Amino acid sequence: MAEPRLRVEPADRIRPPPRTRVPRQRARGKGFLRRAFKLGVLVLLWMTIIGAVVLGYFALTLPDTGELTRAERRPSVTILAADGSLLTTYGDLFGQPLTLKEMS
Structure with missing residues (x-):
């Protein structure tokens, strides 16, 4: 037949001693x-x-960077006298643009 089962009462069990908490101290x-x-x-x-x-x-x-060496220039304007002598030249290479009133 079946052997009787052994039982241990909870109060009879061996328990490890309770742990006591040691407070940790942090370094300030x-x-x-x-x-x-x-x-x-x-x-x-x-x-x-x-x-x-x-x-x-x-x-x-x-x-x-390939476009750095290329200079974009507007065309310059050269004004000649009636006899063909050079009066002035204006444009990006020689000076500021000039209106007709400023020339006369």
Whole structure:
């Protein structure tokens, strides 16, 4: 037949001694330094992100470097006298544009 089952009453069980909590003491200066370090890392991270965005903006909006050597010039105007002698020359290479009233 079946053997009788052994039972232990809960009051008879062996228990480990209760743990006593030892209060942890924090070093006073380390909390401030840790917070300052975390804040510094966070600020550095955001500055890196913002710097990358600004650099990307500049990279997209600056003119092409191949066009730097090409000078865009408007045509210059040369005014000659009735006898063919040179009176003046105006344009990007020689001076400011001039109106007809300023010439007479």
